[in-house]
Amino acid sequence: MGYNICMISDFFYPNVGGVESHIFQLSLCLIELGHSVTIVTHAYGDRKGVRYITKGIKTYYLPFKPVYNQAILPSFILTIPLLRNIFIREQIEIVHAHGAFSVIGNQALFHAIFLNPDLKTVFTDHSLFGFADTSAIITNKVLQIALWNVDSAICVSHTGKENTVLRGKVKPELIYVIPNAVDTRVFYPHLSCDSGGGRIGLVVMSRLVYRKGIDILGKIMVPLCEKYPNVHFHIGGDGPKMVLLEEITEKNNLQDRVFFYGSVKHERVRDILVKGNVFLNMSLTEAFCTAIVEAACCGLHVVSTRVGGVPEVLPPEVMTLAPVDPSLYLKAVESVLDKYLTGDILDREQTSRLASGIYKWKDMAQRTQVVYDNIFRRDADCEGSRKHDYPGNPKRSLYNIGVFFGKIAYIIALWNMLLILICDKLFPKETIDTCPKLLTKKKL
The missing domain is CATH 3.40.50.2000 (Glycogen Phosphorylase B;)
Structure with missing residues (x-):
């Protein structure tokens, strides 16, 4: 009993x-x-x-x-x-x-x-x-x-x-x-899905608050868009830092490359994740971070800050860690994008298979x-x-x-x-x- x-x-x-x-x-x-x-x-x-x-x-x-x-x-x-x-x-x-x-x-x-x-x-x-x-x-x-x-x-x-x-x-x-x-019946890759037109999708899915490192995101958006013409941002979530990101987008005329989805229901999270190739997590403190596991199960390579329990979550084959510093985090993202363009990182299916077998x-x-x-x-x-x-x-x-x-x-x-x-x-x-x-x- x-x-x-x-x-x-x-x-x-x-x-x-x-x-x-x-x-x-x-x-x-x-x-x-x-x-x-x-x-x-x-x-x-x-x-x-x-x-x-x-x-x-x-x-x-x-x-x-x-x-x-x-x-x-x-x-x-x-x-x-x-x-x-x-x-x-x-x-x-x-x-x-x-x-x-x-x-x-x-x-x-x-x-x-x-x-x-x-x-x-x-x-x-x-x-x-x-x-x-x-x-x-x-x-x-x-x-x-x-x-x-x-x-x-x-x-x-x-x-x-x-x-x-x-x-x-x-x-x-x-x-x-x-x-x-993570429920792998909900989070799985769309193997035929790509960002479209050779685009590289960078996905952010979190509350837009200070603790989630949104200030770091605001400092790396413009340099990444200038260096990589095919980079597009897909940002899901809402919070007080939304205003900051919208101001940066409008000031630099990035409306056609930065997409805001606002508050996203849980059942729609995967639909946004599969639009991208790389998932960005910039949290200043985190005990586990389920979001990066969900992203990896959907086939995205994760770039995360090295804080709290995050280094324990995923193996290095599917996650790249960086210090809590905008310039160093930017270099880590650029390194991953360069590897993606040369095909030196795992594809969606390999990433999903490796991540989905860890947490059930x-x-x-x-x-x-x-x-x-x-x-x-x-x-x-x-x-x-x-x-x-x-x-x-x-x-x-x-x-x-x-x-x-x-x-x-x-x-x-x-x-x-x-x-x-x-x-x-x-x-x-x-x-x-x-x-x-x-x-x-x-x-x-």
């Missing part, structure tokens, strides 16, 4: 992004492995209440509105009763939160041990964060509070694992590295299942369990988070216990109906 798993995050469909796609695809594969998956997120517009999506995945859209970057405001009074009801009703055994910026995910991890000491908790970190600025310090302290008693964590790259160990103060042996994957959702789901199995196999008192650090005294671990934040965490824990006690009196567990599970036959 499989596990009853609750995937919880502020980031889920109908919003589109890497975390949203990860939760959805992982849930589908876990269901095929015989597990039961329930997804919890906040409301998106009129989408509230309970919805059933592909393969009968029950999704709870809680009545909270996002405040900033699709995340809700912390609200212990409102989230504890709702999460308690869901965990009891769905007979949840594992609470799996996604994203360090997910408020509802962090709250669920913190609430879990108070709601039910037998609940297992898993956290997947999809991003890298710094340590120096004020926002990073606060974010890291909040993460430490959320992960104070987590059973295991998952990172999408080895660089991300090191980052999470330092930020979240989690034992390294409790953190697993499981990368993202079935493999990632099986590796995630191993994480779950190890949690249940590991006794609470044995070495390797996070609870081993503070046997029988969880409040001491909260207090040791820091002189200031430790006291805040201590107060929140006491407040949690008081609210749960009130909920137990007003709504006893025995009065909450449990839901039957829709399990599919194991296929993987």
Whole structure:
């Protein structure tokens, strides 16, 4: 019999992004492995209440509105009763939160041990964060509070694992590295497709924001167009840096060589990728970058900045790395274009075959299942369990988070216990109906 798993995050469909796609695809594969998956997120517009999506995945859209970057405001009074009801009703055994910026995910991890000491908790970190600025310090302290008693964590790259160990103060042996994957049924090359008329297509597909290195793109567009008359840019995505790119295009009369597609739905991403020959990723920080895997699966050679976990993602045959410097990145792109013109790089079919065999959702789901199995196999008192650090005294671990934040965490824990006690009196567990599970036959 499989596990009853609750995937919880502020980031889920109908919003589109890497975390949203990860939760959805992982849930589908876990269901095929015989597990039961329930997804919890906040409301998106009129989408509230309970919805059933592909393969009968029950999704709870809680009545909270996002405040900033699709995340809700912390609200212990409102989230504890709702999460308690869901965990009891769905007979949840594992609470799996996604994203360090997910408020509802962090709250669920913190609430879990108070709601039910037998609940297992898993956290997947999809991003890298710094340590120096004020926002990073606060974010890291909040993460430490959320992960104070987590059973295991998952990172999408080895660089991300090191980052999470330092930020979240989690034992390294409790953190697993499981990368993202790509659905190769959606991303595949169009072997008969070319840019047309001898054109060379350079594709950019990302949010047009500072963190994605769009300023670097703005500095290399004109030199590349001047040196290579057949180069054309295909830029998908939207954001505040769109204005910068449009100004550069108009100022240099490049309207016939630079094409903007705006915000692109996920199902249309491949249609734009196959228009190009080379994919450009200029991110200033990145834990994994699923976009470069999608591009490689479509047969494009990738030129990326050497940041975060990107060097771990693809082999050098299909990816060229460059420093975060406009002039050096420009030289790397020129080198790849010269190789393309002389036929010294892999063709579309070879690139796709090499990239598509590396990351598969079935493999990632099986590796995630191993994480779950190890949690249940590991006794609470044995070495390797996070609870081993503070046997029988969880409040001491909260207090040791820091002189200031430790006291805040201590107060929140006491407040949690008081609210749960009130909920137990007003709504006893025995009065909450449990839901039957829709399990599919194991296929993987």
